[in-house]
Amino acid sequence: MTGLATAGRVAGVLFTAFFFGLTFEGIGRKITARIQKRYGPPWYQNFIDVFKTLTKHGWTHGWIFDFGVLMALGGVIATLSFVPLGNLVAFPGLDNFFVIAYLFTVGALGMAMGMVGTGNPWASIGVARALTLMLGYEVPYLIVITTLLFYYKTGNISSIIEAQAQAGEWNIVKFPIGALVALISLQGMLGKEPFEAPIAPAEIASGPMVELSAKYMGLLMLMNTFMEFIEISLFVDFFLGGGTFFVFLLKYFIVWTFAVMVSAVLPRFRIEQAVAFYWTVPILLAFLQAFFVVNGWVF
Amino acid sequence: MDERSVWEKIADQLRSRSMWMLHYCTGCGAVELPPSMTSRFDMERLGMGPMATPRQADILLITGYLSVKTLRRVIYTYEKMADPKYVIGFGSCTINGGIYFDSYSTINRLDYYLPVDLYIAGCMPRPEAILNAFNTLMEMIRKGEANGWKRYKENYEWYKQNQLRSLGEVIVHDEFHE
Ligand code: SF4
Numbered sequence: 143m144t145g146l147a148t149a150g151r152v153a154g155v156l157f158t159a160f161f162f163g164l165t166f167e168g169i170g171r172k173i174t175a176r177i178q179k180r181y182g183p184p185w186y187q188n189f190i191d192v193f194k195t196l197t198k199h200g201w202t203h204g205w206i207f208d209f210g211v212l213m214a215l216g217g218v219i220a221t222l223s224f225v226p227l228g229n230l231v232a233f234p235g236l237d238n239f240f241v242i243a244y245l246f247t248v249g250a251l252g253m254a255m256g257m258v259g260t261g262n263p264w265a266s267i268g269v270a271r272a273l274t275l276m277l278g279y280e281v282p283y284l285i286v287i288t289t290l291l292f293y294y295k296t297g298n299i300s301s302i303i304e305a306q307a308q309a310g311e312w313n314i315v316k317f318p319i320g321a322l323v324a325l326i327s328l329q330g331m332l333g334k335e336p337f338e339a340p341i342a343p344a345e346i347a348s349g350p351m352v353e354l355s356a357k358y359m360g361l362l363m364l365m366n367t368f369m370e371f372i373e374i375s376l377f378v379d380f381f382l383g384g385g386t387f388f389v390f391l392l393k394y395f396i397v398w399t400f401a402v403m404v405s406a407v408l409p410r411f412r413i414e415q416a417v418a419f420y421w422t423v424p425i426l427l428a429f430l431q432a433f434f435v436v437n438g439w440v441f
Numbered sequence: 442m443d444e445r446s447v448w449e450k451i452a453d454q455l456r457s458r459s460m461w462m463l464h465y466c467t468g469c470g471a472v473e474l475p476p477s478m479t480s481r482f483d484m485e486r487l488g489m490g491p492m493a494t495p496r497q498a499d500i501l502l503i504t505g506y507l508s509v510k511t512l513r514r515v516i517y518t519y520e521k522m523a524d525p526k527y528v529i530g531f532g533s534c535t536i537n538g539g540i541y542f543d544s545y546s547t548i549n550r551l552d553y554y555l556p557v558d559l560y561i562a563g564c565m566p567r568p569e570a571i572l573n574a575f576n577t578l579m580e581m582i583r584k585g586e587a588n589g590w591k592r593y594k595e596n597y598e599w600y601k602q603n604q605l606r607s608l609g610e611v612i613v614h615d616e617f618h619e
Contacts, residue, residue, distance in 0.1 A: 171485070179480040187459065187488050194459040197452035199524045200496075264494075343493040355496040355523040 151232040152223045158230070158391075159222055163367040164188040166395060170402040177406040188367075192360050200356030203260040207358075210256015215361050217248030218368045225375045226299050228390030238297045239287065239376075246372065249365065250276075253350065260353035268349020271413045272333075272340035278420035279330035279337070285428040286320040286327075289435045290380060293317075299376075303384035312383040316440055320431040321381045323424045328397075330420070331373045334405035339413040374398055445585050456499065456525065457582040459488045460575070463498035463522070465515055468505015470532040470565040477568040487575060495521040500578070503555075505565070506534035506547045509607055512554060516604060519555055526590050527578060530560045531571075539564055553603040556589030556596075 168185040175182025202208050224245065226237045254273065257265040290313065294302050306312055314321040330337035341349050354362055374397050378384065382393045411419060434440065445453070464474055478484045478491065492498045495518045507515060519528065530551045533539035538549035551557055558581065561574045581587040593600060 175483070175485060180483040181486045182483070183485050183488050190455055190459045190488060194452075194455040197455060198499075201523070343491075347493040348497075351497070352494045353496055359497055 148232065151230065154230060155223055155225070155227060155232045156219065158227055159368050159371040160364070162391060162394070163371045164192065166398050167367060167370075170398060173399060173402050174406045177403065192363050195356055195360030195363065198356035200354075200358050202358075203353060206259030207256050210252050210259055211358050211361055213252025214249050214256060215365045217245060217252050218365050218372070221245040221249060222368050222372055225372050226303065226379055226384065227375060228303075228384045228387050230387050230390075231300055234300065235298070237299045239291060239299060240297050242372070242376070249369065253362070253365070257350040257353070262353045264346045264352040265350050267346050268340050268342075268352065272350060274413055275330055275337060275340055275416055278417040279327040282323050282420060282424035282428040283327035285425070285432055286317075286323045287380065289320060289428075289432045290317065293435050293440065299379050303379055306383040312381060314381040317381070317431055317435070319427050319434070323428045323431065324377055324381060326424050327420075328373060328377050329401060329404060330416070332370055332401055334401055335408040336411045337416050338405070338410050339416060342410070449585070453582050453585060457579040460499045460579070461490055461492040461497055462500040462502050463492055463495050463518070464502040464504055465518060466504050467507055467511050468532060468534055470504040470534075473565050473568055473571060474504070477571050482568045482572055484572065484575070487572075487579070489575060496523065498522055499526060501526065501528045502531055503528065503535055503551060504531040506539065506541050507551065508546045509548060512548055512604070513608055516554065524590050525588070527558045527582070527587050528555050528589055529574060529578065530557045532566060533562060533564045536560050536562065548607055554600060554607065556593040556600070558587045558589040
């Protein structure tokens with residue numbers, strides 16, 4: 143019985159990420175279009191795009207490539223099923239930040255391995271840039287999150303959500319500097335401008351995705367949607383107090399819209415500029431936040 | 442024409458609503474593409490957008506004259522695209538050579554070398570004509586008429602002969618040192 147319930151919850155989480163992830167992406171495209179004074183595609187355009195790629199006949203580039211794509215998608219789905227969507231938690235009690243951080247690398251490494259396995263130099267450059275950028279945003283982000291975990295003395299995300307509900311105050315109010323750092327890091331995680339260097343369609347022919355045809359492209363688009371879902375969900379859970387399922391989706395939508403709007407009006411950093419930026423401003427702010435928390439200056 | 446299964450029909454509906462294009466911008470016609478993409482004509486409304494790599498593209502836009510040297514690249518590019526794929530010849534240069542009809546270095550008729558699904562006449566075609574052409578192509582895909590990629594497979598020998606005749610004796614060491 144409990145097994146069935148767990149399976150139901152996992153299905154719920156995956157379906158939410160699939161449906162709302164793609165829908166919000168479609169709405170994001172519409173918002174970008176409106177900012178540029180265009181009409182924009184319909185909100186369901188991303189569903190059509192994904193299903194269309196699945197109907198086409200693509201090429202494989204050897205078993206490393208196949209395996210990498212499957213590992214990327216599988217790793218991200220595995221991570222996703224541990225992320226709490228507000229009060230919808232697939233595995234209650236196991237939604238630990240460390241589990242998620244650990245599983246998340248499986249997806250990223252699968253992607254890196256598969257894409258480099260295509261042998262295309264642009265793919266290698268794209269992957270190298272993605273990993274370099276990761277070196278940039280992960281450090282300040284992890285400092286902030288560890289500060290949070292230190293403050294609440296737990297790695298369990300649901301408990302942090304509950305603590306926020308009990309205090310009647312979101313962490314974005316309690317840790318404003320940390321929230322700002324996390325928001326800046328989020329922009330890099332989502333690969334949105336000004337940190338769009340890994341994809342850079344006009345420069346390295348969409349980087350890691352350069353050799354992806356048809357079905358593989360569809361699977362990686364899904365993976366990308368799920369990854370964005372995880373990253374934004376974590377921000378909402380950690381800083382905006384989670385909430386019930388629908389409240390969660392509303393908060394998710396607001397964060398996503400904000401990221402899209404920022405990316406629509408900014409140009410792109412070069413990769414070394416991006417890392418240099420992350421290692422100056424956000425990292426200092428992150429240390430400042432950590433300093434406040436360690437000294438107990440939290441209100 | 443062979444019958445399409447129900448799945449093919451559904452797939453064609455999807456394909457006609459999400460078309461990613463690779464524009465091979467050799468000729469002057471390419472300057473009409475930015476206005477078709479930006480706020481006045483907004484191509485993304487139709488679900489279309491530029492793609493950076495042939496692997497992901499559905500449409501190959503040949504925007505204008507092709508010199509013999511670029512022809513080889515275009516053929517490479519076309520063969521790298523995933524089935525089903527469509528080719529649009531853009532401007533009079535792809536139809537009959539346009540103002541370069543007697544040039545020694547350009548080809549005159551694109552569809553000797555690649556299976557063109559649709560031509561856009563004009564030198565150069567206005568954005569309205571381009572969007573109109575995309576609508577026509579969507580209609581053709583839905584009806585199952587845009588099957589240049591099948592023609593290319595069926596008549597591969599003929600296309601190959603034409604390509605070889607234009608390119609001359611081809612000894613390719615690798616892509617950069619032919
Ligand atoms: S058709 Fe006209 S505009 Fe197009 S490439 Fe030829 S000369 Fe240029």
